[in-house]
Amino acid sequence: xxxxxxxxxxxxxxxxxxxxxxxxxxxxxxxxxxxxxxxxxxxxxxxxxxxxxxxxxxxxxxxxxxxxxxxxxxxxxxxxxxxxxxxxxxxxxxxxxxxxxxxxxxxxxxxxxxxxxxxxxxxxxxxxxxxxxxxxxxxxxxxxxxxxxxxxxxxxxxxxxxxxxxxxxxxxxxxxxxxxxxxxxxxxxxxxxxxxxxxxxxxxxxxxxxxxxxxxxxxxxxxxxxxxxxxxxxxxxxxxxxxxxxxxxxxxxxxxxxxxxxxxxxxxxxxxxxxxxxxxxxxxxxxxxxxxxxxxxxxxxxxxxxxxxxxxxxxxxxxxxxxxxxxxxxxxxxxxxxxxxxxxxxxxxxxxxxxxxxxxxxxxxxxxxxxxxxxxxxxxxxxxxxxxxxxxxxxxxxxxxxxxxxxxxxxxxxxxxxxxxxxxxxxxxxxxxxxxxxxxxxxxxxxxxxxxxxxxxxxxxxxxxxxxxxxxxxxxxxxxxxxxxxxxxxxxxxxxxxxxxxxxxxxxxxxxxxxxxxxxxxxxxxxxxxxxxxxxxxxxxxxx
Amino acid sequence: xxxxxxxxxxxxxxxxxxxxxxxxxxxxxxxxxxxxxxxxxxxxxxxxxxxxxxxxxxxxxxxxxxxxxxxxxxxxxxxxxxxxxxxxxxxxxxxxxxxxxxxxxxxxxxxxxx
Numbered sequence: 001x002x003x004x005x006x007x008x009x010x011x012x013x014x015x016x017x018x019x020x021x022x023x024x025x026x027x028x029x030x031x032x033x034x035x036x037x038x039x040x041x042x043x044x045x046x047x048x049x050x051x052x053x054x055x056x057x058x059x060x061x062x063x064x065x066x067x068x069x070x071x072x073x074x075x076x077x078x079x080x081x082x083x084x085x086x087x088x089x090x091x092x093x094x095x096x097x098x099x100x101x102x103x104x105x106x107x108x109x110x111x112x113x114x115x116x117x118x119x120x121x122x123x124x125x126x127x128x129x130x131x132x133x134x135x136x137x138x139x140x141x142x143x144x145x146x147x148x149x150x151x152x153x154x155x156x157x158x159x160x161x162x163x164x165x166x167x168x169x170x171x172x173x174x175x176x177x178x179x180x181x182x183x184x185x186x187x188x189x190x191x192x193x194x195x196x197x198x199x200x201x202x203x204x205x206x207x208x209x210x211x212x213x214x215x216x217x218x219x220x221x222x223x224x225x226x227x228x229x230x231x232x233x234x235x236x237x238x239x240x241x242x243x244x245x246x247x248x249x250x251x252x253x254x255x256x257x258x259x260x261x262x263x264x265x266x267x268x269x270x271x272x273x274x275x276x277x278x279x280x281x282x283x284x285x286x287x288x289x290x291x292x293x294x295x296x297x298x299x300x301x302x303x304x305x306x307x308x309x310x311x312x313x314x315x316x317x318x319x320x321x322x323x324x325x326x327x328x329x330x331x332x333x334x335x336x337x338x339x340x341x342x343x344x345x346x347x348x349x350x351x352x353x354x355x356x357x358x359x360x361x362x363x364x365x366x367x368x369x370x371x372x373x374x375x376x377x378x379x380x381x382x383x384x385x386x387x388x389x390x391x392x393x394x395x396x397x398x399x400x401x402x403x404x405x406x407x408x409x410x411x412x413x414x415x416x417x418x419x420x421x422x423x424x425x426x427x428x429x430x431x432x433x434x435x436x437x438x439x440x441x442x443x444x445x446x447x448x449x450x451x452x453x454x455x456x457x458x459x460x461x462x463x464x465x466x467x468x469x470x471x472x473x474x475x476x477x478x479x480x481x482x483x484x485x486x487x488x489x490x491x492x493x494x495x496x497x498x499x500x501x502x503x504x505x506x507x508x509x510x511x512x513x514x515x516x517x518x519x520x521x522x523x524x525x526x527x528x529x530x531x532x533x534x535x536x537x538x539x540x541x542x543x544x
Numbered sequence: 545x546x547x548x549x550x551x552x553x554x555x556x557x558x559x560x561x562x563x564x565x566x567x568x569x570x571x572x573x574x575x576x577x578x579x580x581x582x583x584x585x586x587x588x589x590x591x592x593x594x595x596x597x598x599x600x601x602x603x604x605x606x607x608x609x610x611x612x613x614x615x616x617x618x619x620x621x622x623x624x625x626x627x628x629x630x631x632x633x634x635x636x637x638x639x640x641x642x643x644x645x646x647x648x649x650x651x652x653x654x655x656x657x658x
Contacts, residue, residue, distance in 0.1 A: 144631075157653065161645075168651075
């Protein structure tokens, strides 16, 4: 594998975005074409990286690139291992789906949509591929800055209000990130993640408290990003206000926080870390459980599909953070499979939201029922709307053809429900089964709590989604057929097909995540691979 | 010198936190700026404070932190200042947009009903 390929997914969107800015405000179709090509190409590179990393037989396999060609602890390092490659592929897939959807109408809502979109992808790829703590901060800021712009895409009072909250929260989180990085640098004298992990066991006892404080402050920054309870009240408002393709793209943003926790916690605080072994593991487990419970109750309480989708994102984050804290490779393996499955399904759900709302021209209940106010929702639909046939014997309903658009929406919604709630036969079920069987082996109190919560949250998810589904598909609809365009249905179909593929090739996917989990939980391989990377010498004809 | 720097960081961080918790958008903006100054000073100070020491290695002087100041925090601060400035400017734009759309400067876009 050519090492330069590791940096390609970052450079490609950056150059494309720069090119788009040069094109000015017009030439929308040229920009759209460039955006699609660049997104496709970077996804292809990410997939190639994943296959390449997986082909090497060792438990931990790496593609390493030194952008400045400095020797390792001094310069920035980019590393593609199984986890980074998987996250990059997920980012690319979610990006491609959102972009295709946006081509239908949302791209016309603002001038710089395509450039911001490419910068967002650049930040995502960079955050997943970098192995340097401060470089991670820079890529975080790149993806956050782009996400501020994308969240405001389309304008309007609700978006600006949600955007202001979102920016304020994320600026605070970034400041905490900086404090954490500075403390870790002060204690260990390095910013390279592998080097930090290597030096942690030798930190003198007097500095141990400072080290732990720094790590905890850093973790708060990531956990606020990952929407951990009680740091997640910004999420439903922001994701509900965002336009559909942007909300779908944001399905991967919480996973960036999850990724950072997964990467740094397993790297720095494994069982072999001496005095710091499993630092904060309990906190991760129990706050993850609280987040999962919060998300599940939120799903049940949501009256609006977009808020329900936001809470499903929170529940998925909670599951992932909780499973990380157990430090059990077999559990992480299931959780990583769940990460892929829930990201794809969450993205599809956010895309479906808008199509369903559009198809619902007969508004049965007022839209502002679930506007975040502190009052109990009045349950509508108590009396059937006029024209609804409630009698089984009225023959008028029989034989009425279901419009194909409605059939597609219904089918896609059912598939989404199955994946999000973790019902057989799709990938959500495989993921939950893998996690549940692993939890049986762990067998602690926390494990049993997670076991119960996973099942209950599935029940809550299916109840909430079914209620929304009944309201959208079974209520009276006098000749109203939603108008869908192929370009809007295509990305949803692709995402659900990817979920189906995850199920069909479940054995291979689970083997991949198992090897990933084993490499994550025994970080020596990662540390050695990064520390032994050599700069390219001029004699070898390499280009730095 | 350590006391002066610590006091400066503490006062700015305290004032920043108080302002960020206020309900007016401009107060939040100033609070975030103060906090970012505090954080920048903090990053600068983790590289150990020194007077009259250069970060660039000179021939004939042993290359360790006894004779030089640590150059890395200084470059980190530079990056953090640039990023912080850009995001604060963006926040200011959104603040003005909200001011125009809602006609008030409350962070929620409307005054408390209580």
